[in-house]
Amino acid sequence: MKRFCILLSLALLFLSGCNSLPDPHICPTVAAPGGQGNVKVEILAESDSSWDGAKLPSYPTEAAQISVVKFTIPPHSKLKWHKHPSMNAGYMISGEILVTAEDGQTQVVKAGEGLIETVNTWHYGRNDSAMPAEIVVVYSGVKDRPLAIIRDAQ
Numbered sequence: 001m002k003r004f005c006i007l008l009s010l011a012l013l014f015l016s017g018c019n020s021l022p023d024p025h026i027c028p029t030v031a032a033p034g035g036q037g038n039v040k041v042e043i044l045a046e047s048d049s050s051w052d053g054a055k056l057p058s059y060p061t062e063a064a065q066i067s068v069v070k071f072t073i074p075p076h077s078k079l080k081w082h083k084h085p086s087m088n089a090g091y092m093i094s095g096e097i098l099v100t101a102e103d104g105q106t107q108v109v110k111a112g113e114g115l116i117e118t119v120n121t122w123h124y125g126r127n128d129s130a131m132p133a134e135i136v137v138v139y140s141g142v143k144d145r146p147l148a149i150i151r152d153a154q
Contacts (some may be wrong), residue, residue, distance in 0.1 A: 027088070045089055045114030051107045052118050056087055063143040073097060073133040078126040083118070083153035086141035090115045095133030105153040111134070122151060 010086070049055050073079065073095070081102075096110040103121040109115045127133040139147050 008032060009154050044115050047116050050116050050118040050121070052103075052121065054118060054121065055071050056116070057119055059140075060086075060142050060143075065139075065141050065143040065145075068136065069137040069146060069147065070134065070136045070140065073125065073129060073135070073137045075129045075130050079124045081124050082148045083120050083122050083151075084139070084148050085120060085145055086139055086147070087119055088117045088137050088139040088141075088147070090117060090135045090137040091133055093131055093134040095125050095127060095131050095134060097135070098131045099123055099125050103152060 035099075047056075071092075090109070092109045092111050092113050094111045096108060099107045099109060100123060101118060107115070115135075123152070141147060
């Protein structure tokens with residue numbers, strides 16, 4: 001989990017800078033254009049567990065591969081049952097989705113929220129609204145391993 005958090009933090013820091021971190025030794029100060037203003041850093045999700053409370057697995061020893069994927073889920077649509085073999089975390093850009101796990105647990109993810117996704121747990125997402133839902137997901141995966149496994153029709 002530490003490696004995933006570090007990688008995700010580094011990606012966010014590269015995108016947004018790190019002026020507001022409490023310890024200046026963690027990250028050097030990044031100047032805003034023209035030397036004006038402060039960069040705001042906000043942790044959106046941080047945990048050693050997924051949204052359903054399950055502890056995240058240890059990192060695999062195979063070759064790592066990070067993927068950043070943007071999904072647009074159409075209005076009034078449902079994703080297929082699927083599971084992720086690797087850890088991932090998402091940020092909901094717009095809209096909202098209802099995520100449902102096989103055991104019946106649910107989580108609503110709204111625009112502006114982060115989510116630490118389940119690993120090896122069957123689930124699906126559903127957009128019940130009249131607008132598309134957009135989410136960016138960062139996968140901390142393994143080279144040549146799929147990001148998701150779709151359940152065969154039952």
